[in-house]
Amino acid sequence: NSPPIVEPAVYQYQRRIDVAGWQYPRCPCDTNQNTIDCPVSFSATAADPSVCYDQWTIWILGRSYTYNKILVTPERIVFPSPEINRNVASGAKSYQTPQDLLPRKTTYWYRIAVRDSYDWTGWTGCQSFYLPGVPPNPPTNLNVSQPADYCGYSTPVAFFSWTFTDPDPGDSQSAYQVQVDNNSNFPSPEDDSGKVSSGSNSYATPLGKLSYNTTYYWRIMYWDTDDLESDWTSGPSFTTPKHAYPTIDFSWAPEKPNAGELVQFTDQSTVFGGATKVSWSWTFQDGNPSSSSNQNATTTFTSAGQKTVTLRVTDSDGFSCQGEKTVNSQMPLPEWKEIPPFMWLRKLLASIGDAFSNNILFSFIK
Numbered sequence: 001n002s003p004p005i006v007e008p009a010v011y012q013y014q015r016r017i018d019v020a021g022w023q024y025p026r027c028p029c030d031t032n033q034n035t036i037d038c039p040v041s042f043s044a045t046a047a048d049p050s051v052c053y054d055q056w057t058i059w060i061l062g063r064s065y066t067y068n069k070i071l072v073t074p075e076r077i078v079f080p081s082p083e084i085n086r087n088v089a090s091g092a093k094s095y096q097t098p099q100d101l102l103p104r105k106t107t108y109w110y111r112i113a114v115r116d117s118y119d120w121t122g123w124t125g126c127q128s129f130y131l132p133g134v135p136p137n138p139p140t141n142l143n144v145s146q147p148a149d150y151c152g153y154s155t156p157v158a159f160f161s162w163t164f165t166d167p168d169p170g171d172s173q174s175a176y177q178v179q180v181d182n183n184s185n186f187p188s189p190e191d192d193s194g195k196v197s198s199g200s201n202s203y204a205t206p207l208g209k210l211s212y213n214t215t216y217y218w219r220i221m222y223w224d225t226d227d228l229e230s231d232w233t234s235g236p237s238f239t240t241p242k243h244a245y246p247t248i249d250f251s252w253a254p255e256k257p258n259a260g261e262l263v264q265f266t267d268q269s270t271v272f273g274g275a276t277k278v279s280w281s282w283t284f285q286d287g288n289p290s291s292s293s294n295q296n297a298t299t300t301f302t303s304a305g306q307k308t309v310t311l312r313v314t315d316s317d318g319f320s321c322q323g324e325k326t327v328n329s330q331m332p333l334p335e336w337k338e339i340p341p342f343m344w345l346r347k348l349l350a351s352i353g354d355a356f357s358n359n360i361l362f363s364f365i366k
Contacts, residue, residue: 079109104133105168105226133168135228139220140165142235149245151321156210156240158218161202162233166224176222178203180210184217184237195223212273215239243273246313248323258330259304265297267311269323275315283310286329301329 079085083102088095102108109128113121141163147153158180164173176198180191191209203220210216219234249268257263271277282292285307287299301307307327314320 079111083108102131104131105171106131132226133166133171133224133228136164136166136171136173136222136224136230138231138233139163139222142220142233144218144235144238146238146240149319149321150241151245151248153207153245155207156212156214157205157207158210158216158238158240159202159204160218160220160235162220162222162235164201164222164224168224168226171224171226173199173201174223174225174227176200176203176220178218178220180205180216180218182214182216184234186217186219190216210240212240212244213242241319242317243275243319245319246271246277246315246321248311248313248321250309250311250323250325252309252327256328256330257301258332259301260332262298262300263327265299265309265311267295267313269311269313271313271315271319273317275317275319277313278316279314281310281312285309301327304329304331 084097086095107128107130111127115121139162141161143161145159147157150156160178162176166172174197175195176193177195178191178193179186179189181187181189191205193203196203215237216239217234217237219232221230221232223229247270249270250265251268252263252265254261254263265282267277267280269277277295280293280295280297282294282297282299284290284292284297284299284301286302286305287307287309288302289299292299305328307329308324309327310322310324312320312322
């Protein structure tokens with residue numbers, strides 16, 4: 001609707017120094033001295049009868065400055081190349097621009113004049129408005145994925161992605177919101193991200209939000225640079241696994257075996273959802289044997305050092321996980337040969353006795 005037909009004064013401040021003429025234009029302001037942004041353009045002197053002005057002098061640090069307040073009538077507000085310039089014969093009190101005539105994401109100034117059967121009024125004061133862009137298009141390329149396996153996950157998770165598009169050139173995503181629910185009507189979402197200020201085109205559910213053996217539905221909306229929002233768009237549904245994947249654990253004895261010593265490994269893994277363990281696969285670094293398919297296996301490490309032992313367990317639903325631990329194989333202890341005590345003394349005395357007997361015999365013969 002058109003504003004009231006009035007002619008508000010528009011002021012612009014200028015400072016004059018010793019040089020004749022106007023110097024250093026400052027920001028325009030209205031009658032309340034509030035800054036405005038109308039495209040004001042004029043040139044005037046104190047001798048111009050169409051311009052009213054006030055003049056005063058102030059002293060700053062011993063120097064005199066003369067200020068002039070100049071009243072500019074609305075006719076001096078310039079519209080150099082208006083996008084709309086209509087002369088409409090009508091008694092209507094409103095005007096609507098043709099659709100898509102004005103480029104969006106732009107600030108426009110406007111003024112209005114009317115006439116009666118006698119003559120035209122003057123132009124109204126300059127007023128402005130910002131024409132925002134249009135809302136973004138609905139999200140496209142909606143995808144959902146889950147981990148290749150759930151080894152190491154305590155609860156299910158899901159990963160979502162989408163593509164942002166917008167009719168306004170240069171617009172980008174400023175925020176998004178994702179909802180996940182086990183009901184396609186989304187009455188009480190299990191996960192609701194809320195409005196997240198981010199240009200990211202992906203989202204992952206936090207741990208603990210989803211349950212196993214459940215079908216879920218999800219939807220996404222986003223906002224553009226002007227904070228205009230898209231419609232909700234639903235992505236493909238997904239179903240979480242029947243139950244958790246196996247948790248791998250095992251022990252061994254002795255805890256610090258020597259190289260060449262037989263080591264016993266015991267499976268302590270856990271399976272879930274009523275499943276049972278159906279297969280095991282052991283691998284032993286520098287072990288003899290180097291692998292085993294027994295639930296509880298044995299091996300001998302052929303050398304000392306840290307050895308990696310890996311166990312993969314598969315349950316009766318085909319869910320399989322692998323875990324590994326490090327075993328510290330020790331150097332073998334040296335072999336000891338037991339010698340009876342004082343054996344060296346017996347040999348020494350025997351040697352001395354033999355030598356003494358030989359001397360006595362030699363003297364007797366001589």
